[in-house]
Amino acid sequence: MQVQRVVLNSRPGKNGTPVPENFRLENSTLTADLEDGEVLVRTLYLSVDPYMRCRMNEDTGAGYLTPWLLSECVDGGGVGVVESSRCAGCTKGDVVTNFNWPWQTHAVMKGSLLQKVHPQLVDGHLSYFLGAVGITGLTALLGVREKGNVTKGANQTMVVSGAAGACGSIAGQIGRLDGCVRVVGISGSDEKCRALVEDLGFDAAINYRQEDIPARLKERCPQGIDVYFDNVGGDISDTVIKQMNTGGHVILCGQISQYNKDVPYPPPLSEEIQEALQSKNITRERFMVLNYMNKADSALCELSQWVKSGQIKVLESVVDGIENMGDAFCSMMKGGNTGKQIIKISE
Numbered sequence: 296m297q298v299q300r301v302v303l304n305s306r307p308g309k310n311g312t313p314v315p316e317n318f319r320l321e322n323s324t325l326t327a328d329l330e331d332g333e334v335l336v337r338t339l340y341l342s343v344d345p346y347m348r349c350r351m352n353e354d355t356g357a358g359y360l361t362p363w364l365l366s367e368c369v370d371g372g373g374v375g376v377v378e379s380s381r382c383a384g385c386t387k388g389d390v391v392t393n394f395n396w397p398w399q400t401h402a403v404m405k406g407s408l409l410q411k412v413h414p415q416l417v418d419g420h421l422s423y424f425l426g427a428v429g430i431t432g433l434t435a436l437l438g439v440r441e442k443g444n445v446t447k448g449a450n451q452t453m454v455v456s457g458a459a460g461a462c463g464s465i466a467g468q469i470g471r472l473d474g475c476v477r478v479v480g481i482s483g484s485d486e487k488c489r490a491l492v493e494d495l496g497f498d499a500a501i502n503y504r505q506e507d508i509p510a511r512l513k514e515r516c517p518q519g520i521d522v523y524f525d526n527v528g529g530d531i532s533d534t535v536i537k538q539m540n541t542g543g544h545v546i547l548c549g550q551i552s553q554y555n556k557d558v559p560y561p562p563p564l565s566e567e568i569q570e571a572l573q574s575k576n577i578t579r580e581r582f583m584v585l586n587y588m589n590k591a592d593s594a595l596c597e598l599s600q601w602v603k604s605g606q607i608k609v610l611e612s613v614v615d616g617i618e619n620m621g622d623a624f625c626s627m628m629k630g631g632n633t634g635k636q637i638i639k640i641s642e
């Protein structure tokens with residue numbers, strides 16, 4: 296069977312901005328003769344995610360991430376449909392997902408490594424399994440629950456950076472559903488800020504490229520900041536932390552502003568910010584969703600109900616075609632997406 300796949304063509308360098316030319320599209324032949332335990336899947340949707348920037352380096356800097364290899368097929372989150380199976384647990388027509396899905400139009404995979412998912416959980420929007428009812432939604436929900444200490448009736452204000460992105464857009468909505476009285480987003484364009492307020496119900500949004508962040512935070516968070524869902528790190532996060540209340544909580548989800556730099560994860564904080572955290576007794580613990588997968592099933596049910604009932608609104612940016620994987624990844628890293636960046640590979 297003839298397939299198309301994407302391989303790593305070159306590395307951007309630890310201090311480089313990734314470019315589409317770092318990826319290469321190839322035609323390849325797939326032997327569709329299955330061995331025992333294998334299934335043939337057709338790829339429906341692929342995900343591009345910030346952590347992949349670390350996998351472009353020879354040394355990823357994170358123990359749980361393996362580097363992508365030059366001229367080898369790239370992989371990440373994917374969802375697809377079983378076309379034929381020699382695995383007892385998988386049947387033709389099953390919808391399945393996996394974190395290490397090859398960027399390939401069809402693939403032969405071990406059935407035991409695939410998670411079967413039920414389309415009714417997402418009312419047939421199968422791409423949501425890579426976003427709001429998948430790892431992104433889990434990151435937002437479990438991040439808020441495990442590290443946010445959001446408490447109904449506590450009059451808390453939450454700030455979310457990277458707020459119009461995949462995790463941020465869900466995290467802010469969950470902060471509100473779980474009891475925060477004020478939710479303020481920070482994002483990179485006026486259009487994203489408009490969507491946060493008008494479509495997702497954030498109380499306010501700040502365009503970090505155009506506005507004076509300290510002044511706007513003071514104005515929009517008059518009682519200070521109690522919970523900070525941090526997707527970006529760097530100067531934006533330093534500014535937010537300086538305005539946090541005593542006893543506040545930082546949910547250290549990600550630090551995308553630092554991923555094109557040769558720094559460890561998480562990047563070290565300045566003395567000033569460390570002192571602010573310590574003197575105000577603000578928690579800032581590293582959060583990694585994969586450490587909480589024992590809670591995934593019940594959390595996915597909760598997310599599914601919220602999405603189906605419309606209590607959580609889902610934003611997606613969908614690009615068509617495997618040939619656009621590299622463009623979509625590089626665009627997402629620069630803010631080209633609103634909500635979850637998805638690549639549709641087949642119908």
Ligand SMILES: NC(=O)C1=CN([C@@H]2O[C@H](COP(=O)(O)OP(=O)(O)OC[C@H]3O[C@@H](n4cnc5c(N)ncnc54)[C@H](OP(=O)(O)O)[C@@H]3O)[C@@H](O)[C@H]2O)C=CC1
Pocket residue numbers: 344345346430431434457458459460461462463481482483484487526527531547548549550551552553582583584585627628629630631632633634635636
């Ligand atoms: N801890 C965990 O278990 C997990 C952590 N993550 C982390 O969550 C974060 C968000 O991931 P995800 O939701 O998938 O991606 P997003 O959908 O949020 O896409 C990335 C966004 O980051 C913003 N961005 C890029 N560069 C900068 C910068 N220099 N400063 C500020 N914002 C920037 C852009 O939005 P804009 O237009 O606003 O600039 C862009 O749209 C990442 O840091 C990621 O590593 C993700 C999954 C799991």
Ligand SMILES: CCCCCC(=O)/C=C/[C@H]1[C@H](O)CC(=O)[C@@H]1CCCCCCC(=O)O
Pocket residue numbers: 345346349356357359360361362394395430548549550560583584585
């Ligand atoms: C080093 C920067 C990491 C910043 C945090 C982050 O983005 C984490 C993302 C992971 C999250 O826990 C869910 C995921 O899907 C991300 C990790 C995926 C791990 C796949 C491992 C693939 C491999 O290396 O073989």
